[in-house]
Amino acid sequence: MxxxxxxxxxxxxxxxxxxxxxSSPKPQPFKKNFVTSLMEAATLRTPSFKEDTYFVSHLKSSERRALQELKDKLMTAHGPDSMWDVPLLGGDERADVILLKFLRARDFRVSDSLPMLLKCLEWRKEFNADNIVDEDLGFKELEGVVAYMNGYDREGHPVCYNAYGVFKDKDMYERIFGDDEKLKKFLRWRVQVLEKGIKLLHFKPGGVNSLIQVTDLKDMPKRELRVASNHILSLFQDNYPEMVARKIFINVPWYFSMLYSMFSPFLTQRTKSKFVISKEGNVPESLYKFIRPEDIPVQYGGLSRSSDLQNGPxxxxxxxxxxxxxxxxxxxxxxxxxxxxxxxxxxxxxxxxxxxxxxxxxxxxxxxxxxxxxxxxxxxxxxxxxxxxxxxxxxxxxxxxxxxxxxxxxxxxxxxxxxxxx
Incomplete structure (x- = not known):
């Protein structure tokens, strides 16, 4: 050779x-279950999700009218305000990116997009989301383990990794989720991680305007984390529309169908189209398709170590x-x-x-x-x-x-x- x-x-x-x-012998025919079908679909077909460019000139005429209508109604119902340090009214092209996210999340129905936007503005003020990045919430043991930003994908999107397997330890679970106050504090920390990732976005037409989420399902205690997971999902869907370009699930166990059926009613078809499924034993090959190896953490088959991050790119x-x-x-x-x-x-x-x-x-x-x-x-x-x-x-x-x-x-x-x- x-x-x-x-x-x-x-x-x-x-x-x-x-x-x-x-050659290995051909396997006998078998009936595909839900997980097998979902994995094959995610592996064999090109994901149907197509990320927006956020160029107003690329919008359909009906979508441009919806954008202007949303601006007019926001001025009437709420007045000038800002989100992620971007004034929503006044002609800033960055504002168009944010407003188009809310419109896209509701299929450009202004009657649905405006209430969503107003609730988000109200929630951000009550939650003090604009200042959350600088808070010390006391979750040092979870940093770099449960939820953390690490590198970029091949298209320049910041990547957020999520892994909840540590909570299979009952003592750890009780320390973090033992009561309502602890749960609220954890949710605040999880929002903090997301806000750190959003600070890396451009909010610019043609720029990088969304994140990649990699969720490790290995050892995830699904029953215990049901309440926390539902809260996180609800918070993110209501207040961070179109902030995720792709959701990559890795180390997918046999019970994924149960998790999926639990979350599915809360997910839009557009959200489902962003899913990439990777079963156990196939993680590196799946991640290499989207992320360069030097940006993938070593525990997932890459070359990135947390100790290296202080030395620049x-x-x-x-x-x-x-x-x-x-x-x-x-x-x-x-x-x-x-x-x-x-x-x-x-x-x-x-x-x-x-x-x-x-x-x-x-x-x-x-x-x-x-x-x-x-x-x-x-x-x-x-x-x-x-x-x-x-x-x-x-x-x-x-x-x-x-x-x-x-x-x-x-x-x-x-x-x-x-x-x-x-």
Whole structure:
């Protein structure tokens, strides 16, 4: 098998021939359940949701009339006001983006959009939503775990991750949701996370005007969180219309149909069209379609660690795939004597063999086993390592998937720092 052309001067993926695995027997026909059908629909078809551009010139004439009518009625019923520091009346194009969100949420029916907008303005004042970002609500243990902003998707949307599996611990559940006051405080914190994400939006025609939500359903105690989930859903739908461009559900368990049937009556068809479903064991491949690996948290098959976020924008990663029955070698050449190479590498749902070795250029020098071949467990996070070369050569990172028939997505990145000594 001929090796593909190099990715760049110093990055080469070499694919080695391996015997093709025997075809697996065809499965017997079975009756599809709700979850299977939903997953297939989400996987096999292009999502029907199409995000608005918010250019007034792109609107239908009836939609432009509805926008002007909403402005006129807002002036009569309420007068000038602002939302997210944007004056809603006065000709600001950012205001058009916000008003169009409320119109879109009610299919451009002004008679429904205006009450929704007025209630939202009233709620924001009562909730003091404009100042909530600066509050210390005392949920340090939940930050970066339950709900948090992390990176952007491939189109520039900020991404909000949600995971409620920690609440399967009864003590944790009682500390956070033990009574009505605790629940109210948690809801305030959850709104705070969303408001932080909204501050990253442009509110500009043609700009980034919505978020991506990734919700991890692993270990989520559905019965215990029913009340909190309903409150969150109600708050967001009533006061943050069209703020989410796509909802990605990951680690979807067998009981998703029960959750979906519980929430479905409260969801519009437009909201449902934003859903992407990813079952357990398929998370990295699903997320890579929408988010670059350097922006995906390591626990979901990416390269992003919370400790890295303080060092500015993440260094871009190179993506590749490892087919079933295939071994891939990544060769990083041009490493000088005394230089230090630092690398990150991850393979979605690993379950394969990985190794790293340094190959000197000089004839007669020995190859150094930097990381001996070892089987990487499916749940293991990205590998981060470094090596200082005593002589010139190249680093070879190997991932061996010859024992599997399953294709896997993968990514790596590296930095080479030359020696400062003479």
């Amino acid at each position: 001929e090796a593909p052309s190099p990715i760049s001067t110093h990055q080469i993926l070499q694919f080695q021939d391996n015997p093709q695995p025997e 993440p260094k871009p990663a190179s993506e590749f795939t490892v087919k079933g029955g295939e071994k891939v070698n990544i060769q990083i050449e041009g490493i000088e004597a005394g230089a230090t190479i630092t690398w990150d590498i991850v393979v979605g749902c690993w379950d394969l063999e990985y190794s790293a070795e340094f190959v000197p250029i000089a004839e007669g020098s020995y190859t150094i086993a930097v990381e001996k071949p070892r089987r990487i467990a499916p749940a293991e996070e990205a590998i981060h390592n470094s090596f200082t070369a005593k002589e010139a050569g190249k680093m070879v990172l190997s991932v061996d998937n010859t024992g599997s028939r399953k294709r896997k997505v993968a990514a790596y990145r590296y930095v080479v720092r030359k020696s400062t000594t003479i």
